[in-house]
Amino acid sequence: MTILEEKATAPAPAQSRPEPVHHAEPSGLVKWLTSTDHKVIGKSYMFTSLALMIIGGAMALLIRAQLASPHSSLLSFQQYNELFTMHGSIMIYLFVGPFAFGGLANYVVPLQIGAPDMAFPRLNALSYWLYLGGSIIMLLGFFTASGAADFGWVAYAPLSSAVNSPGAGPDAWIAALILTGFSAIFTGVNLVTTIFYLRAPGMTMFRMPIFVWNMLVTAILILIAFPVLTSALVMLYADRHFGMDIFSVKGGGVPVLWQNLFWFWGHPEVYILALPFFGVITEIIPVFSKKPIFGYKGMVFATLAIAALSTGVWGHHMFTTGVVLLPFFSLLSLLIAVPTGIKFFNWIATMWRGQITFTTPMLCAIGFLITFLIGGLTGMFLASPPVDFQMHDTYFVVAHFHSVIFALVIAAIGALYFWWPKMFGWYLNDRIGKVQFWLLFVGVNATVIPWYILGLHGMPRRVAVYNTGMGWHALNIAATVGADITGVSFLVFLLNVYLSWDKKVPAPNNPWDGTTLEWFTSSPPPTHNFTRIPPIRSERPVWDYNHPDAVAIPAHKSDNNDKHASPPTGASGDDGGD
Amino acid sequence: MCCMTHLSVERPSGTRLSRHLRPAILVSSLGLLLSACSLPSYGGYKGATTQGHDTHLLYAGLFTTAIVVGGITLSLILWSVFRYKKRSDAMPRQFQYHIPLEITYTVIPIIIVLLVFFFTVGVENRVDAVSSNPYVQVKVTAFQWGWNFDYPQLHVDVHGVTLQNPEMVLPTGKTARITLVSADVVHGFYVRQFNFSRYAQPGVINVFDLTVRHSATYQGQCTQFCGLYHAEMLFRVKSVPPAQFQAWVHQQQALGHDKVVAKQPSPIVKVRSTNSRTKI
Ligand code: HEM
Numbered sequence: 001m002t003i004l005e006e007k008a009t010a011p012a013p014a015q016s017r018p019e020p021v022h023h024a025e026p027s028g029l030v031k032w033l034t035s036t037d038h039k040v041i042g043k044s045y046m047f048t049s050l051a052l053m054i055i056g057g058a059m060a061l062l063i064r065a066q067l068a069s070p071h072s073s074l075l076s077f078q079q080y081n082e083l084f085t086m087h088g089s090i091m092i093y094l095f096v097g098p099f100a101f102g103g104l105a106n107y108v109v110p111l112q113i114g115a116p117d118m119a120f121p122r123l124n125a126l127s128y129w130l131y132l133g134g135s136i137i138m139l140l141g142f143f144t145a146s147g148a149a150d151f152g153w154v155a156y157a158p159l160s161s162a163v164n165s166p167g168a169g170p171d172a173w174i175a176a177l178i179l180t181g182f183s184a185i186f187t188g189v190n191l192v193t194t195i196f197y198l199r200a201p202g203m204t205m206f207r208m209p210i211f212v213w214n215m216l217v218t219a220i221l222i223l224i225a226f227p228v229l230t231s232a233l234v235m236l237y238a239d240r241h242f243g244m245d246i247f248s249v250k251g252g253g254v255p256v257l258w259q260n261l262f263w264f265w266g267h268p269e270v271y272i273l274a275l276p277f278f279g280v281i282t283e284i285i286p287v288f289s290k291k292p293i294f295g296y297k298g299m300v301f302a303t304l305a306i307a308a309l310s311t312g313v314w315g316h317h318m319f320t321t322g323v324v325l326l327p328f329f330s331l332l333s334l335l336i337a338v339p340t341g342i343k344f345f346n347w348i349a350t351m352w353r354g355q356i357t358f359t360t361p362m363l364c365a366i367g368f369l370i371t372f373l374i375g376g377l378t379g380m381f382l383a384s385p386p387v388d389f390q391m392h393d394t395y396f397v398v399a400h401f402h403s404v405i406f407a408l409v410i411a412a413i414g415a416l417y418f419w420w421p422k423m424f425g426w427y428l429n430d431r432i433g434k435v436q437f438w439l440l441f442v443g444v445n446a447t448v449i450p451w452y453i454l455g456l457h458g459m460p461r462r463v464a465v466y467n468t469g470m471g472w473h474a475l476n477i478a479a480t481v482g483a484d485i486t487g488v489s490f491l492v493f494l495l496n497v498y499l500s501w502d503k504k505v506p507a508p509n510n511p512w513d514g515t516t517l518e519w520f521t522s523s524p525p526p527t528h529n530f531t532r533i534p535p536i537r538s539e540r541p542v543w544d545y546n547h548p549d550a551v552a553i554p555a556h557k558s559d560n561n562d563k564h565a566s567p568p569t570g571a572s573g574d575d576g577g578d
Numbered sequence: 579m580c581c582m583t584h585l586s587v588e589r590p591s592g593t594r595l596s597r598h599l600r601p602a603i604l605v606s607s608l609g610l611l612l613s614a615c616s617l618p619s620y621g622g623y624k625g626a627t628t629q630g631h632d633t634h635l636l637y638a639g640l641f642t643t644a645i646v647v648g649g650i651t652l653s654l655i656l657w658s659v660f661r662y663k664k665r666s667d668a669m670p671r672q673f674q675y676h677i678p679l680e681i682t683y684t685v686i687p688i689i690i691v692l693l694v695f696f697f698t699v700g701v702e703n704r705v706d707a708v709s710s711n712p713y714v715q716v717k718v719t720a721f722q723w724g725w726n727f728d729y730p731q732l733h734v735d736v737h738g739v740t741l742q743n744p745e746m747v748l749p750t751g752k753t754a755r756i757t758l759v760s761a762d763v764v765h766g767f768y769v770r771q772f773n774f775s776r777y778a779q780p781g782v783i784n785v786f787d788l789t790v791r792h793s794a795t796y797q798g799q800c801t802q803f804c805g806l807y808h809a810e811m812l813f814r815v816k817s818v819p820p821a822q823f824q825a826w827v828h829q830q831q832a833l834g835h836d837k838v839v840a841k842q843p844s845p846i847v848k849v850r851s852t853n854s855r856t857k858i
């Protein structure tokens with residue numbers, strides 16, 4: 001592979017390395033089954049998790065249909081309990097996380113650091129198969145005699161014990177999560193190693209794209225958190241089947257221990273889900289604003305600070321247990337707002353004085369900002385223990401975490417529209433994309449805003465019926481309408497995939513004037529990703545290559561003259577050749 | 579036994595004042611009162627207990643903060659989106675750092691967070707404070723799927739499952755000490771107008787005070803998912819003037835002698851772990 005010289009000095013065409021010759025390459029299904037190519041595995045992850053999202057989303061719509069009237073008999077209590085448990089479990093364990101660190105990271109990270117593949121391609125394949133196996137096992141719970149797990153996605157002890165929740169459905173749930181837990185850990189190991197060892201020459205740590213930084217930190221968080229969850233699940237299994245009595249009072253165990261272990265994973269998990277999508281929009285916003293990300297280093301430190309704090313806040317899920325140190329967990333939780341705020345202002349400052357084009361990915365990034373803002377602010381309420389006493393286990397909490405998660409889902413849709421041309425060589429239709437965005441954005445907020453009010457009016461979560469006299473009916477109808485609009489937005493997405501596939505509009509290597517290495521190679525990239533690579537002088541090697549006159553202004557220079565609006569600098573390029 | 583009842587009635591609750599003297603609490607609650615008393619209620623309950631009222635003031639203060647912070651951030655987002663919409667092909671200036679600005683938007687949130695934390699701790703201590711001298715004590719036991727309200731000093735015991743909606747009677751304006759436990763899985767004791775919830779957990783004894791401000795009947799409900807009939811695990815809190823409370827106690831005590839049998843667990847409790855698909 002050739003490292004290209006600076007365009008200005010050596011415009012000569014890149015000398016290509018010949019593609020390695022493979023003998024008797026398998027094709028079709030066998031190729032997919034045996035592939036260790038990070039791009040194939042990444043796509044498998046993405047589409048498996050999206051399929052699971054559709055299943056989980058259909059469950060959510062059933063749940064909403066049930067709640068649209070107070071004493072609906074659409075679902076029995078048992079069915080309702082299974083559905084919300086599986087809805088939450090599928091969405092958290094099988095959709096958002098695997099989509100982010102299995103799908104996006106797998107596909108994008110090696111490309112962005114100029115690597116031919118992940119560090120351990122076979123381990124990568126193992127991760128995917130563990131994940132797929134785990135997902136299937138979890139779904140099979142519905143077909144057991146006991147029905148699927150029905151103790152909520154958090155499986156609090158002792159409700160999750162063999163006495164209170166007997167049967168194979170709960171066991172399938174536990175086994176599934178042990179498998180996906182190992183899958184996540186292997187992916188974490190793979191990402192950390194890849195990012196540390198396989199960066200292209202010239203790509204120092206502080207020249208890595210923010211998405212890569214965020215994935216590095218996410219992977220480290222995975223390595224901190226997932227072993228604890230996986231161990232706790234093994235303990236739960238042992239409690240259920242071997243009378244280990246780790247979580248039961250009768251045998252001298254401690255039920256609250258489960259909550260401590262679960263949330264020690266659970267809160268870092270929130271950032272394992274969120275950081276990748278922070279990374280996504282940090283890639284999207286600069287590209288469509290035609291500016292470098294504002295405060296690159298601040299962004300990195302903010303990510304590190306969020307990750308560090310996130311390992312010490314699990315107690316905020318347990319304020320109402322009466323057995324956690326309230327001020328400690330409250331202060332650390334509130335402090336997370338600080339690095340998150342830094343990120344927000346950096347994103348805004350990146351758009352500031354830019355030239356913003358409103359493609360679907362950019363709309364999604366803006367939709368993310370607004371939706372996440374609501375989720376973040378309501379999180380502040382829940383970090384304050386007395387107010388959490390008021391809100392805990394009501395629909396206010398359901399609304400809060402769905403605001404956050406819907407923001408991530410919006411960003412995920414943005415990521416798909418953004419990287420789709422790279423992955424397949426053709427675009428998703430932008431006009432249909434915008435229709436989808438608006439349906440999604442309006443739908444999710446029309447769902448969560450009634451939930452916030454319901455929570456303030458005291459409606460508990462995880463209830464299949466409610467009393468007419470409580471004044472909750474109208475708001476529940478509103479939430480159901482919002483959820484249905486959200487559902488329609490995904491139908492529009494599927495329609496878009498079909499229509500765009502039917503009439504393909506071919507995409508060039510760099511359709512958005514992207515700045516990072518993945519936009520330098522072909523769309524879709526060849527098996528080992530690159531035949532040539534531009535010099536890497538900043539976190540925007542492709543931008544520097546294409547716009548040698550518009551490199552970013554370094555910190556010490558931008559301080560002084562930032563206040564004065566400067567004329568377009570297309571030609572000035574004062575910092576041209578460093 | 580009746581004399582015991584009267585004993586607890588005579589006890590003055592003045593010693594509760596001592597906790598008000600804790601300076602940090604005093605300062606923070608004063609500040610909170612000044613800032614929050616005139617605030618709108620923002621869709622929340624004003625708090626039917628003194629503890630819940632403190633929580634409400636904190637909530638209203640937080641909501642105001644959130645409106646200011648959120649309003650500024652949202653305006654900045656919308657401004658940059660609409661103002662910097664692409665108008666020409668000119669290359670924007672490629673600035674990337676502005677250290678003083680970055681420090682500003684690090685320091686200001688830290689200050690806001692510390693203020694929020696300060697008020698939080700003040701209210702938290704008030705809400706969690708337990709009087710050394712409560713007017714009445716109630717031991718609340720949550721079970722699948724119902725509630726038991728036991729007044730140990732008064733020898734009164736109220737028991738009810740799911741839709742029976744059992745009633746805990748409290749004296750208005752007096753401090754009630756609640757001791758909350760669970761007979762099986764984790765449950766949540768929650769009354770919306772009290773702005774308060776607390777888990778009932780096996781192996782944990784939770785103690786808190788409720789001082790109901792207004793006589794009324796409040797609908798409560800289990801909020802922590804506890805199995806099949808979680809949605810129907812209802813109870814009520816009825817707050818009545820102290821004299822009426824005494825009358826109720828006497829009435830219950832008289833009833834209690836005839837109802838020894840009724841104290842045994844109801845049949846529904848026995849089948850609680852079958853997790854059956856059919857409704858009992
Ligand atoms: C169309 C979109 C969605 C709708 C309408 C929806 C609806 C709901 C509803 C109504 C509940 C509450 C059930 C109850 O408490 O009785 C719920 C719970 C939950 N949802 Fe969603 N949801 C959606 C998407 C998502 C997504 C994308 C995620 C995460 C990635 C998610 C994660 C969860 C979790 C973790 C729970 C808690 C489950 C539990 O209480 O055990 N949801 N959802």
Ligand SMILES: [Cu+2]
Pocket residue numbers: 266267270313314316317
């Ligand atoms: Cu958390």
Ligand SMILES: [Cu+2]
Pocket residue numbers: 765766800801802803804805807808809811
């Ligand atoms: Cu319950």
